[in-house]
Amino acid sequence: MSVLAADKRFDITVPVAVIGAGACGLIAALAAHDAGADVVVFERDAVPRGSTALSSGFIPAAGTRYQRARGVKDSPALLLKDIQHKSHGQSDAVLADLVANESGPTIEWLADKHGIEFVLVDGFLYPGHSVLRMHAHPRRTGEALMGALLDAVNRAGIDIVTEAHVVDLYSDPDGRVRGFSCLRPDGTREEIGCDALVFACNGYGGNIEMLRRHIPEMAEALYFGHVGNQGDAVRWGEALGGVALDMGAYQGHGSVAAPHNILITWALMMEGGFQINAAGARFSNEHLGYSEQAVAVLAQPGGIAWCIYDSRIHALGGDFEDYRHAEAAGAIRQADDIETLAAIINVPVAVLSETVAAVARYCRGDADPFGRDFIGKPALTPPYYAVRVTGALFHTQGGLAIDKTGRVLSADGTPLPNLFAGGGAARGVSGPAVWGYLSGNGLLTAVTLGRIAGSSAAQLSKT
Numbered sequence: 001m002s003v004l005a006a007d008k009r010f011d012i013t014v015p016v017a018v019i020g021a022g023a024c025g026l027i028a029a030l031a032a033h034d035a036g037a038d039v040v041v042f043e044r045d046a047v048p049r050g051s052t053a054l055s056s057g058f059i060p061a062a063g064t065r066y067q068r069a070r071g072v073k074d075s076p077a078l079l080l081k082d083i084q085h086k087s088h089g090q091s092d093a094v095l096a097d098l099v100a101n102e103s104g105p106t107i108e109w110l111a112d113k114h115g116i117e118f119v120l121v122d123g124f125l126y127p128g129h130s131v132l133r134m135h136a137h138p139r140r141t142g143e144a145l146m147g148a149l150l151d152a153v154n155r156a157g158i159d160i161v162t163e164a165h166v167v168d169l170y171s172d173p174d175g176r177v178r179g180f181s182c183l184r185p186d187g188t189r190e191e192i193g194c195d196a197l198v199f200a201c202n203g204y205g206g207n208i209e210m211l212r213r214h215i216p217e218m219a220e221a222l223y224f225g226h227v228g229n230q231g232d233a234v235r236w237g238e239a240l241g242g243v244a245l246d247m248g249a250y251q252g253h254g255s256v257a258a259p260h261n262i263l264i265t266w267a268l269m270m271e272g273g274f275q276i277n278a279a280g281a282r283f284s285n286e287h288l289g290y291s292e293q294a295v296a297v298l299a300q301p302g303g304i305a306w307c308i309y310d311s312r313i314h315a316l317g318g319d320f321e322d323y324r325h326a327e328a329a330g331a332i333r334q335a336d337d338i339e340t341l342a343a344i345i346n347v348p349v350a351v352l353s354e355t356v357a358a359v360a361r362y363c364r365g366d367a368d369p370f371g372r373d374f375i376g377k378p379a380l381t382p383p384y385y386a387v388r389v390t391g392a393l394f395h396t397q398g399g400l401a402i403d404k405t406g407r408v409l410s411a412d413g414t415p416l417p418n419l420f421a422g423g424g425a426a427r428g429v430s431g432p433a434v435w436g437y438l439s440g441n442g443l444l445t446a447v448t449l450g451r452i453a454g455s456s457a458a459q460l461s462k463t
């Protein structure tokens with residue numbers, strides 16, 4: 001994994017090359033194609049999936065026709081406010097403003113120009129969002145989103161070269177990328193030249209050395225994202241003179257069924273469920289966000305918590321494919337009364353009874369010592385449900401600094417000649433740490449910055 005001098009002949013040269021075929025890369029390719037450039041995507045896996053296919057596929061976007069049709073009043077300004085409120089005002093101002101403004105038009109462009117179906121996700125609000133604004137494929141999975149994007153790329157006639165692991169870049173002394181080398185499964189290499197290059201190869205969640213350096217608290221935790229995300233963009237970008245920022249930021253999740261390793265939707269917590277530890281006691285305000293809850297759960301004995309809820313909330317969980325899989329796998333426990341539940345999950349019955357009774361009082365108006373607002377949600381009623389969960393790392397949010405056109409920047413703010421980045425390869429909009437992650441910031445930047453980077457790379461390749 002190096003950046004080498006560009007003193008070589010390339011097998012072929014393409015105007016725009018994209019490294020990585022997740023949401024960011026596929027959308028960058030669609031945008032470059034729409035802007036009139038020949039574009040080729042290079043992907044290390046045999047079947048493009050990335051973290052995008054592992055995700056829930058929920059994309060926040062403001063001011064869309066899907067929202068208007070449902071009477072939801074939203075605006076880029078309100079999304080920007082929510083992004084900055086979550087990160088305590090520490091999201092990069094230019095990037096946050098850019099993605100908030102471009103989110104709605106990008107969703108409508110994907111629908112209108114590329115035939116991708118979206119629905120507005122309803123039933124509950126994700127932590128930190130003022131209004132319903134999650135847009136998803138009707139199947140509400142990242143797998144379905146990836147399928148729809150791959151179909152669109154195929155319809156557009158864009159080539160994706162799979163099993164093409166990009167291992168080295170070739171550049172001029174001024175940082176202009178001339179091409180790169182792909183390692184093929186049989187050990188041979190192909191040397192590809194390019195006029196403009198888009199990094200869409202996500203972050204460093206799969207690279208334990210980089211995690212130890214930048215996010216030590218999650219280095220030994222369960223990594224739930226795509227293993228191919230090895231931090232290549234950051235390492236190459238820095239070697240070319242770019243700067244990586246907010247490297248301590250990431251999306252964690254405090255609700256991955258253990259030992260089943262299945263995501264349990266945070267909708268359970270937003271609609272009145274809560275988490276307890278092995279002693280039967282709550283330990284946090286679950287509504288601060290599922291991302292920072294990863295750290296809170298991992299701090300409990302055994303790094304384990306139980307999500308506690310009732311049949312009303314269980315029915316809501318059934319809207320999610322992952323939850324149905326967890327139920328089929330036997331992860332969801334059910335009991336007719338607190339005594340039986342305490343026995344099944346092996347927590348002290350007296351403590352669990354008092355925890356459930358206290359939450360019922362908070363629903364009636366008593367103040368929760370952790371500061372969560374339970375008002376408006378009914379107290380739990382039997383039968384009760386529980387699922388054992390742990391905290392996990394989903395993806396990293398730090399990355400290469402970029403300008404409004406998606407171009408990678410050096411530390412003094414000078415753009416690199418022909419290098420662009422988006423999604424997990426670029427700096428996100430979550431500030432410097434885990435608590436800054438507003439639900440959906442991952443796909444928000446993959447989708448909007450993918451479009452911007454692809455379109456800008458196409459313009460540059462034509463000059």
Ligand SMILES: Cc1cc2nc3c(=O)[nH]c(=O)nc-3n(C[C@H](O)[C@H](O)[C@H](O)COP(=O)(O)OP(=O)(O)OC[C@H]3O[C@@H](n4cnc5c(N)ncnc54)[C@H](O)[C@@H]3O)c2cc1C
Nearest residue numbers: 020022024044050051052055056058166423424440442443
């Ligand atoms: C379980 C889970 C649930 C999530 N749910 C949501 C959600 O609902 N909403 C949301 O906003 N975010 C969610 N996220 C985060 C979201 O998945 C990511 O932010 C997003 O998918 C990043 O997209 P990307 O295109 O940048 O990266 P990816 O989708 O990971 O694509 C990167 C691609 O680059 C390839 N690659 C890497 N290095 C190389 C190389 N050297 N050469 C060639 N190819 C390479 C990889 O193989 C991969 O296919 C979730 C994440 C997880 C793990």
